[in-house]
Amino acid sequence: MEDEGDRLLDLLQAHGQQFLNSFDLNQHPRKKQKLEESQKELENEDFEEWGGFSNAAVSTHPSEENDDDTPDEYDDGFTASSSTKIPDVVVFSDSRQKPSEQFSKAQKKAFMATKVTSIMEVDRAPHRDEDDTQNDEDISNAQNDALLHRLVHTKLLSGSLNPALDLTHAQRDKALSGRVLEIAGKAKLGKGEVDIRAAERNKASKRVREGLLRKKDEREKQQLEEAKNLGNYHPTLKKLFDTSSRSSGRQRRVRGLGMGVGKFSGGTLKLSKEEINSVTG
Amino acid sequence: MESRSLVNFSGHQYLRQRLVLSILTGKHVRIDKIRSEDKDPGLRDYEVSLLRLLEKVTNGSVIEISVTGTAVLLKPGVVSGGPVTHDCPLSRSIGYFLEPLVMIAPFSKKPFQLTLRGITTDDNDLSVDLIRTVTLPHLQLFGISDGLELRIKRRGAPPEGGGEVQFLCPIVKEVKTVNFVDPGKIKRIRGIAHSVRVNPQFSNRMIDASRSVLNRFIPDIYLYSDVYKGDESGKSPGYALSLLAESTTSAIHCSEAASSPGEAPEDIALLATRALLSEIRHGGCVDRKHQSLVLLMMVLGSEDIGQCRMGEPSVRTVQFLRDIKIFFGTVFNITPVDSSNTELLYSCLGTGYVNVNRSLA
Numbered sequence: 001m002e003d004e005g006d007r008l009l010d011l012l013q014a015h016g017q018q019f020l021n022s023f024d025l026n027q028h029p030r031k032k033q034k035l036e037e038s039q040k041e042l043e044n045e046d047f048e049e050w051g052g053f054s055n056a057a058v059s060t061h062p063s064e065e066n067d068d069d070t071p072d073e074y075d076d077g078f079t080a081s082s083s084t085k086i087p088d089v090v091v092f093s094d095s096r097q098k099p100s101e102q103f104s105k106a107q108k109k110a111f112m113a114t115k116v117t118s119i120m121e122v123d124r125a126p127h128r129d130e131d132d133t134q135n136d137e138d139i140s141n142a143q144n145d146a147l148l149h150r151l152v153h154t155k156l157l158s159g160s161l162n163p164a165l166d167l168t169h170a171q172r173d174k175a176l177s178g179r180v181l182e183i184a185g186k187a188k189l190g191k192g193e194v195d196i197r198a199a200e201r202n203k204a205s206k207r208v209r210e211g212l213l214r215k216k217d218e219r220e221k222q223q224l225e226e227a228k229n230l231g232n233y234h235p236t237l238k239k240l241f242d243t244s245s246r247s248s249g250r251q252r253r254v255r256g257l258g259m260g261v262g263k264f265s266g267g268t269l270k271l272s273k274e275e276i277n278s279v280t281g
Numbered sequence: 282m283e284s285r286s287l288v289n290f291s292g293h294q295y296l297r298q299r300l301v302l303s304i305l306t307g308k309h310v311r312i313d314k315i316r317s318e319d320k321d322p323g324l325r326d327y328e329v330s331l332l333r334l335l336e337k338v339t340n341g342s343v344i345e346i347s348v349t350g351t352a353v354l355l356k357p358g359v360v361s362g363g364p365v366t367h368d369c370p371l372s373r374s375i376g377y378f379l380e381p382l383v384m385i386a387p388f389s390k391k392p393f394q395l396t397l398r399g400i401t402t403d404d405n406d407l408s409v410d411l412i413r414t415v416t417l418p419h420l421q422l423f424g425i426s427d428g429l430e431l432r433i434k435r436r437g438a439p440p441e442g443g444g445e446v447q448f449l450c451p452i453v454k455e456v457k458t459v460n461f462v463d464p465g466k467i468k469r470i471r472g473i474a475h476s477v478r479v480n481p482q483f484s485n486r487m488i489d490a491s492r493s494v495l496n497r498f499i500p501d502i503y504l505y506s507d508v509y510k511g512d513e514s515g516k517s518p519g520y521a522l523s524l525l526a527e528s529t530t531s532a533i534h535c536s537e538a539a540s541s542p543g544e545a546p547e548d549i550a551l552l553a554t555r556a557l558l559s560e561i562r563h564g565g566c567v568d569r570k571h572q573s574l575v576l577l578m579m580v581l582g583s584e585d586i587g588q589c590r591m592g593e594p595s596v597r598t599v600q601f602l603r604d605i606k607i608f609f610g611t612v613f614n615i616t617p618v619d620s621s622n623t624e625l626l627y628s629c630l631g632t633g634y635v636n637v638n639r640s641l642a
Contacts, residue, residue, distance in 0.1 A: 108503075108505065111414075111471060111503075111505065112473075112505060112507070114413070114430045114431060114432040114433075115429070115430050116413070116417040116418055116420075116421065116426065116429040116430060116431070117421070117426050117427065117429070119413070119414055119417075119418060120418050120421060120531065
């Protein structure tokens with residue numbers, strides 16, 4: 001406790017000295033010396049009560065030690081000079097940090113959970129493993145679907161080569177050409193043979209052609225009815241039983257003079273990154 | 282002739298802890314001179330309600346209250362637990378009733394499924410938020426964790442209340458010995474600011490005001506704004522902020538402040554924040570509000586020396602230690618940790634209390 005008291009006294013002392021030093025004191029150099037002397041002494045000793053400005057008991061004895069805070073005979077030492085004291089600046093930074101991103105949703109949920117065990121397990125660093133595996137699964141499912149579709153139409157049901165189907169030469173021929181078209185990419189998967197037969201139909205005369213189309217429509221209507229009767233039909237399967245063939249808005253015809261690279265419009269040639277790379281190599 | 286001993290106390294203070302100790306030891310307890318010189322002598326309504334609740338929760342206990350209400354005799358039965366519902370009076374919050382039950386719940390015959398209705402947040406007692414996030418994790422130190430839950434179904438602010446909580450507690454055979462001597466350093470601060478039936482901006486204002494003080498200490502601060510709407514928000518308006526600081530060794534210090542009419546939310550937040558800082562300065566591994574719980578669990582531990590480092594005991598804790606000596610006969614050895622700290626090391630020999638009530642089916 002005494003250390004505490006001494007520390008506080010020293011603080012008070014220092015504060016007082018600082019206050020006094022802020023005033024520019026006009027003094028006799030000798031007194032100034034004494035001032036310095038006594039200041040040093042006062043810093044070392046315990047703080048003594050200051051007797052006030054009117055205490056003109058100034059002794060010019062340099063040897064006198066127990067002097068009060070140096071009172072000046074002539075004036076009280078206060079001049080209107082600028083204070084040399086620098087104001088104390090305390091900075092309270094009101095820096096708002098954004099809520100720590102480490103407090104993820106999982107941790108938030110764990111903290112507000114009703115089960116006490118999960119509150120204490122908030123320590124676990126937020127792991128995004130679950131999200132990643134979910135994404136991976138989705139991607140692989142879509143990929144698998146595409147792969148299956150490709151396999152079904154290319155390998156699994158090779159319509160032309162299966163001997164059990166008893167195809168005639170004409171049918172085998174058309175199936176093979178259809179498959180070739182599919183592979184070449186000119187026809188959609190599964191529709192190669194349909195395209196071949198449509199092309200052949202178009203070679204015939206008008207009456208033959210129209211007759212064939214009519215027959216085709218009838219056949220398909222019958223198939224639809226049969227499917228409905230057997231219970232195989234569902235509105236989502238409409239496309240399967242759809243008879244009208246529509247060309248899927250043939251991919252847009254390229255307009256203008258395709259001069260190789262880029263697109264020219266509005267007086268400017270617009271190049272994409274890939275095009276530039278392909279040129280520069 | 283009384284084959285069991287009868288313990289006598291006087292005065293209404295420390296009533297709850299004496300009832301709890303009586304139930305745990307099975308000793309009859311008689312408390313008299315309850316507010317005998319008061320304008321309203323005798324037991325208050327919440328104390329009577331607590332006795333009713335203890336009656337519901339135990340089996341075979343006999344409670345006799347004198348005509349004037351200034352004396353009560355409790356002959357405790359067996360803690361049975363199971364599903365119990367109780368409507369708490371609106372003079373004290375649910376925390377008042379839940380605190381003693383948390384002390385006896387692990388030793389019941391069947392796991393507690395206690396539903397309490399009343400005021401959830403109050404100035405006088407621990408709010409349900411703090412019970413969930415601080416009191417119950419203290420039980421985990423002693424091996425009571427699996428199935429320990431506190432569900433806050435509705436919030437209820439004073440004076441009208443309307444809150445509801447459900448307390449689920451597992452039963453244990455015996456309590457582990459704890460050796461918690463390292464308080465560690467505070468690594469994060471969490472908080473829950475909630476407001477019911479007032480402008481929802483009040484929670485945000487409380488969070489902002491609290492952050493303005495706490496931000497300069499550690500970066501990991503998250504104050505959660507709990508939203509309850511409509512029916513689940515109770516009948517009266519109010520708001521409160523509960524803060525807890527967790528250390529590297531999972532010692533928790535907590536504080537809270539609830540609203541009173543005419544006060545700004547910023548003032549409430551600053552009150553809670555400064556209380557938290559002073560609680561942290563008090564030091565130790567357990568904060569002052571939970572000293573009793575931890576000391577009780579240490580006494581009930583297995584027959585081994587348990588140690589815990591805490592700050593100076595509060596007045597309530599001192600009386601609790603005296604009551605433990607009367608009921609269990611256990612004396613704590615309290616030594617200062619070192620000369621520079623005000624923290625103390627509490628150690629005792631556990632009594633090896635075994636839950637004989639539990640149904641083994």
